Amino acid sequence: MTGATRAQQLVLRGRGIVPGRVEGEALVSHETISGWGGIDPATGTIIERRHELYGVCFTGKVLVFPGAKGSSGWSGFFQSTRLMGTAPLAMVFTNLTTKAALGAIVTRVPTVTELDDDPVARIATGDLVEVDADNGLVVVHGPWSQACHPQ
Amino acid sequence: MVALTDEEKAMRDGRDGDAVAAAMDLLIRYADALGAEQLCETRNVAGTNTQPSPAKTKLFEEGGWSKAFSVISLDCDDDIEVPQMKVPTCQLQHGFGNDALGIMPYSERNIELQAGAESFYSSKGVNVLATCTPYQVGNLPTYGEHIAWMESSAVVYANSVLGARTNCEGGASTGSASITGRIPCWGNHLVENRYGTHLIESGLRMTGFQDWGMFGYFVGDMVQEARPVMIGDLGQPDLADLKHFGAAAASSGGVEMYHIPGRTPDAPTLEAAFGGAAPPESLHYGEAERRAIYDSLNSIGNSEDVDFVLIGCPHASLEQIGRVARALEGRTLSAGTELWVMTPRALRAVSDRNGWTATIERAGGRVLTDSCPAMSRVAPAGTKVFATDSAKQAHYLPAILGIEAWFGTTEECVEAAVTGRWRGSLAPAAVVR
Missing domain, CATH: 3.30.499 (Aconitase; domain 3)
Structure with a gap:
């Protein structure tokens, strides 16, 4: 690992709510996500037409989002992604609610919330992200916007 | 722990x-x-x-x-x-x-x-x-x-x-x-988690069921998961109005709790709604906001040929079923259009006794129970365009079924079922002077 790469690491500290440690590509939603009526568990895609990620697949991605919205079916729909093999790899979210917390638990993927900085602003789609929910850490490896992170 | x-x-x-x-x-x-x-x-x-x-x-x-x-x-x-x-x-x-x-x-x-x-x-x-x-x-x-x-x-x-x-x-x-x-x-x-967080001041009096739904859709969009407190000369809501208001606010946002001082039980007064804390600066709901919400709920409608009309999201109250029955009395639905009223089975039993189910069925409509098109992911075969008086159903069904949506009053929806054409338009707001 070169010094330059190491310098581009950003560490967000928070609280792990579903244990586990994984590394993968980030998919960042700046808008909250609906479960029922918002995602299709058969394909692991966002189906809400007004959503910025309409048609985008989250399977195998580190899903970074502000929080859950809409129907109480949220947790059940994300649980279905686990049962149908289309789940995200991990979850990182800002706003802790019953929908998002229960959803993360029944999706059974490493999840971190209550971070010391806004993950939606600090992580970009395509970033390589390590989610260490055992220690409540999210480590962001570049690339990310230099404008937001003057060295 | x-x-x-x-x-x-x-x-x-x-x-x-x-x-x-x-x-x-x-x-x-x-x-x-x-x-x-x-x-x-x-x-x-x-x-x-x-x-x-x-x-x-x-x-x-x-x-x-x-x-x-x-x-x-x-x-x-x-x-x-x-x-x-x-x-x-x-x-x-x-x-x-x-x-x-x-x-x-x-x-x-x-x-x-x-x-x-x-x-x-x-x-x-x-x-x-x-x-x-x-x-x-x-x-x-x-x-x-x-x-x-x-x-x-x-x-x-x-x-x-x-x-x-x-x-x-x-x-x-x-x-x-x-x-x-x-x-x-x-x-x-x-x-301590039930007090209001946002103050919404309406310059409009709610004129009925549709207005309460649009106001809810606006409020949910503004506050997301927070707890709004609505003030203004709103008028007296009934069960169906607040059922529509809350469902809409929980669709455009994630509202789980709100107060209308003097109307809802946790907030006899504005002070009580905020737990004694000073209310925050208010957000305004006026004619422009109401128009924008109406346009947003109708943004997915394009064709005016309506195949399907859905009433009863959340499940219709007795009064709502009665309104549909009165609007359909002696009329017949357009040959290419279906109308479903969704209600709990227990209320359909009352609708049957009142003769409303028979009136609706004579016109070619149906009173159905247990579910809704969004829950069951189903509409009449071949549906491309639907109309509803529910902001929640207008929000969700296009995504779930890939169809176009029109949002209007209950009476406009019934008209669309009878004529097969969407002719809805936003009625003037009741501006409080």
């Missing part, structure tokens, strides 16, 4: 069997994720077990309803026996039942599966109310009661209009609550 009573520890450690132990394990993981300090006792659970889904059907085929309950409702992979419900538990809306047979392209296999699930769960003590509005048909929580409900529109109604206390629960938390009588004491269960 959540602090457990001796009774809760005994349940966790298996005194009452494997299913109860698994339920406690889920509740503990969930409480810890939330940061809840304790669990609260509840004797009122509204959840969902009976609706078939692809994932649930697969589990049922592998190991029966016990397997489906274990994995989906307890998040547990073990083979367990489902015990009797420990506390009163009702089934919310689910898929279509027998009354859908032959009139819509809905899978007979699903109807069969759900009938089997109904028999199984009712034998375990679940009351099959089969509606998103349990508060209309026999499950009316009391003020201050701790309950564990799913269904965002029912949750916001219970918290705000009834003053009961519930978070927006999910399948696994209500499943676990039903056999333990416990739920994390967090969020809306605690008085």
Whole structure:
């Protein structure tokens, strides 16, 4: 690992709510996500037409989002992604609610919330992200916007 | 870590069997994720077990309803026996039942599966109310009661209009609550989390059901998951108005709790709504905001040829069914258009007695129960364009079925069903001078 790469690491500290440690590509939603009526568990895609990620697949991605919205079916729909093999790899979210917390638990993927900085602003789609929910850490490896992170 | 009573520890450690132990394990993981300090006792659970889904059907085929309950409702992979419900538990809306047979392209296999699930769960003590509005048909929580409900529109109604206390629960938390009588004491269960966070001042008087829905859709969009307090000369809402308002606010945002000082029970006054704290600066709802919401709800409508009209999201009140029946009296639906009114089975029984069902059916419409097009992902065959008087259904159904939507008044929707054409337009606002 070169010094330059190491310098581009950003560490967000928070609280792990579903244990586990994984590394993968980030998919960042700046808008909250609906479960029922918002995602299709058969394909692991966002189906809400007004959503910025309409048609985008989250399977195998580190899903970074502000929080859950809409129907109480949220947790059940994300649980279905686990049962149908289309789940995200991990979850990182800002706003802790019953929908998002229960959803993360029944999706059974490493999840971190209550971070010391806004993950939606600090992580970009395509970033390589390590989610260490055992220690409540999210480590962001570049690339990310230099404008937001003057060295 | 959540602090457990001796009774809760005994349940966790298996005194009452494997299913109860698994339920406690889920509740503990969930409480810890939330940061809840304790669990609260509840004797009122509204959840969902009976609706078939692809994932649930697969589990049922592998190991029966016990397997489906274990994995989906307890998040547990073990083979367990489902015990009797420990506390009163009702089934919310689910898929279509027998009354859908032959009139819509809905899978007979699903109807069969759900009938089997109904028999199984009712034998375990679940009351099959089969509606998103349990508060209309026999499950009316009391003020201050701790309950564990799913269904965002029912949750916001219970918290705000009834003053009961519930978070927006999910399948696994209500499943676990039903056999333990416990739920994390967090969020809306605690008085300090029930005070208002945002002040919305309306310059408009609500003119009826449609206005309340649009106002709710605006409020949800503005505050997202927060707790809005609405002031202004709003007028007197009825059950259907607040049912529509809350459902809309829980669709455009995640509102679980709101106050209308002088109307809702936690807020006799504006001061009480904010728990004595100074109200924040207000957000304004006026003619421009109302117009923008109307346009947003109609942004997915393009063709004016309406195939399908949906009334009753959340499930229609008696008064709503009566309005549709009066508007259809002596008329006939356009040959290419269907009209469905969704309502709880218990209210359809009253509609039958009142003669409303017959009036609606004579015109070619239907009064259906248990479900809705969004829940069951079904509309009349060939539907490309639908119209509804529900902001919630207009929000969700286009995404779920890939169809166009028009949003209007109940009477405009009935007109569209009779003429086959959408002719809705926004009535002038009642500006308060």
